[in-house]
Amino acid sequence: MNLNLKKHPKNRTSAIPSSFEGFMAPFTVKWGILATGGIAQTFTKDLLTNPATREVTDIKHVVAAVASSSSVSRAEDFLKDAQVPDGAKAYGSYAELVADPDVDIIYVATPHSHHFQNAMLALEAGKNVLCEKAFTVNAAQAKKLVETAKEKKLFLMEAVWTRYFPLSIKVREVVTSGTIGKVHRVSADLSLGEVNDDGSLTFPDKNRMVNMDLAGGALLDLGIYSLTWVFQILYHCQEKPREAPKVLAAISKYEKTGADDLTTMLLQFEKNHSVGIATTSMRVATNPEGHGAIDSCPAVRIQGTKGEVQVFGPIYRPVRYQVITKGTSEGKTEVVHCPIPTDKERPGQDGKTSEGWGHGMFWEADEAGRCLRDGKLQSEGMSWEESLVIMETMDEVRKQGGLEYSDLIESADYDAKSSLNGKA
Numbered sequence: 433m434n435l436n437l438k439k440h441p442k443n444r445t446s447a448i449p450s451s452f453e454g455f456m457a458p459f460t461v462k463w464g465i466l467a468t469g470g471i472a473q474t475f476t477k478d479l480l481t482n483p484a485t486r487e488v489t490d491i492k493h494v495v496a497a498v499a500s501s502s503s504v505s506r507a508e509d510f511l512k513d514a515q516v517p518d519g520a521k522a523y524g525s526y527a528e529l530v531a532d533p534d535v536d537i538i539y540v541a542t543p544h545s546h547h548f549q550n551a552m553l554a555l556e557a558g559k560n561v562l563c564e565k566a567f568t569v570n571a572a573q574a575k576k577l578v579e580t581a582k583e584k585k586l587f588l589m590e591a592v593w594t595r596y597f598p599l600s601i602k603v604r605e606v607v608t609s610g611t612i613g614k615v616h617r618v619s620a621d622l623s624l625g626e627v628n629d630d631g632s633l634t635f636p637d638k639n640r641m642v643n644m645d646l647a648g649g650a651l652l653d654l655g656i657y658s659l660t661w662v663f664q665i666l667y668h669c670q671e672k673p674r675e676a677p678k679v680l681a682a683i684s685k686y687e688k689t690g691a692d693d694l695t696t697m698l699l700q701f702e703k704n705h706s707v708g709i710a711t712t713s714m715r716v717a718t719n720p721e722g723h724g725a726i727d728s729c730p731a732v733r734i735q736g737t738k739g740e741v742q743v744f745g746p747i748y749r750p751v752r753y754q755v756i757t758k759g760t761s762e763g764k765t766e767v768v769h770c771p772i773p774t775d776k777e778r779p780g781q782d783g784k785t786s787e788g789w790g791h792g793m794f795w796e797a798d799e800a801g802r803c804l805r806d807g808k809l810q811s812e813g814m815s816w817e818e819s820l821v822i823m824e825t826m827d828e829v830r831k832q833g834g835l836e837y838s839d840l841i842e843s844a845d846y847d848a849k850s851s852l853n854g855k856a
């Protein structure tokens with residue numbers, strides 16, 4: 433779909449009585465899912481939830497097709513497992529998926545190493561793209577994606593789902609409203625404790641978390657969320673033109689694979705008199721009670737002159753924050769819960785419980801849909817410019833820590849026939 437050609441009636445300039453708009457058919461987004469791994473499954477299930485469960489009436493998602501680079505049968509199994517309604521197509525190659533005229537937007541759900549080539553494959557085929565985090569391996573690749581999307585007038589967005597959580601939006605509002613005064617410091621951590629008794633990590637060496645061939649490591653996989661919190665406060669909430677940070681980093685590497693397993697970043701926004709401390713690790717967990725437990729200690733602290741916002745982890749999928757304001761002798765604490773709505777008509781995410789589907793990825797999908805509907809090439813919540821500054825920050829962190837990947841996955845030269853694009 434070329435955004436220049438297709439406009440939803442809601443985007444017309446002629447006067448439509450606002451009372452009428454509520455009766456308009458929702459804008460339908462036809463998704464193509466590129467890859468069949470863990471997050472592709474979770475995202476697809478979120479697309480299939482009833483939007484009304486999150487009070488959305490203007491957007492409807494359809495899973496039009498899925499592709500596996502392994503085999504067509506894997507794509508077929510994926511459709512079955514995700515309970516995708518009949519009619520969706522299964523492909524045994526990414527090339528076939530991006531050529532499907534029934535697909536509006538491609539969700540790229542491959543390992544980091546593959547994002548650049550896969551997203552380029554889709555853009556070159558004229559498809560809009562929502563690409564999983566980390567956007568690419570380096571800033572040069574991200575720049576090339578952005579240039580291509582701009583030139584071809586296609587929508588492109590890094591899938592940093594956390595930014596579209598109502599919780600994130602509310603926290604940004606607390607900050608910009610001045611409730612906690614001038615913010616001088618943000619610290620954010622996303623860490624897992626995945627260590628065996630012998631000091632090795634629990635991930636097998638080939639696992640994408642630690643595999644250098646898949647651009648594994650704490651920084652690109654987990655640290656991106658610590659950076660997300662620092663950036664969505666200290667960068668995103670700045671007035672434009674925004675100041676990019678100076679960076680100081682320490683990286684420690686996993687001796688078995690060379691991937692980073694303990695990375696610490698200090699980001700200084702000198703003119704704004706503020707500093708970010710972003711940490712990530714696979715050795716010591718953010719939450720000593722264990723990953724996935726509702727954290728008892730805050731994983732993000734946003735510290736202002738008049739108070740503090742604390743966000744409880746896991747910070748990629750937070751459901752609770754508190755605002756502590758000065759003023760009275762004891763101070764005042766307001767705890768805010770932001771539960772993720774589930775579709776009770778669907779069986780539990782694991783197929784067993786009766787909680788219903790809903791992981792929280794639907795909000796970013798709704799945003800992508802609204803951008804397509806409104807003819808926007810990028811989302812304000814995760815703009816191209818901000819993705820690029822974050823990629824540049826991670827480049828600098830890797831440079832200081834001496835963390836390099838292979839030429840194949842660092843290359844910013846697009847090659848449709850690259851092994852990273854699977855079979856043609």
Ligand SMILES: NC(=O)C1=CN([C@@H]2O[C@H](COP(=O)(O)OP(=O)(O)OC[C@H]3O[C@@H](n4cnc5c(N)ncnc54)[C@H](OP(=O)(O)O)[C@@H]3O)[C@@H](O)[C@H]2O)C=CC1
Pocket residue numbers: 466467468469470471472499500501502503506541542543544546564565566591593640646652653748
């Ligand atoms: N937003 C979020 O909460 C999360 C995001 N992610 C991000 O999603 C992406 C994928 O992660 P995840 O789904 O956990 O990964 P998985 O390993 O579960 O799946 C990756 C998929 O990519 C495809 N693929 C293509 N080439 C390769 C290759 N050489 N090695 C492995 N897989 C390959 C495979 O699908 P096929 O064979 O069908 O082509 C595979 O199933 C990453 O960028 C990660 O950072 C991950 C977890 C959570």
Ligand SMILES: O=C1OC[C@@H](O)[C@H](O)[C@H]1O
Pocket residue numbers: 653654748
């Ligand atoms: O994006 C992610 O969020 C959840 C983590 O467990 C996962 O490793 C990461 O890719």
